[in-house]
Amino acid sequence: MGETSMKGTRLGALSYERDENVAPAERRIVRYVCPEGHVSNVPYFVDADEIGREWTCRCGATAIADEIEPEEPKAEKPARTHWDMLMERRTRADLEELLEERLALLRETREELPKSA
Numbered sequence: 001m002g003e004t005s006m007k008g009t010r011l012g013a014l015s016y017e018r019d020e021n022v023a024p025a026e027r028r029i030v031r032y033v034c035p036e037g038h039v040s041n042v043p044y045f046v047d048a049d050e051i052g053r054e055w056t057c058r059c060g061a062t063a064i065a066d067e068i069e070p071e072e073p074k075a076e077k078p079a080r081t082h083w084d085m086l087m088e089r090r091t092r093a094d095l096e097e098l099l100e101e102r103l104a105l106l107r108e109t110r111e112e113l114p115k116s117a
Contacts (some may be wrong), residue, residue, distance in 0.1 A: 032063035 026046040034057035
């Protein structure tokens, strides 16, 4: 194994490529200001898909970028109740018919019960 390893180097930790003739990616600076007045200038790649409106400041407060429009809140769907789900499966006429059947069955069982004195 000693023959294949490179002695005196830390493989993976250092790059032996040169930075000559390499142009860095274009950047866009976004300015965030927190309620305490601290300013954070954060560089982003020009073609970044999502740039957040909020940034955590060094003081722990939430800094806001004025140049980024706030996201509109998503419309919340109202919670479906048991009644809503029932009405998806049955019509009102079906429900009335079922109710009459169940009430008739209940009345029959009440008539069969012995009456206590």
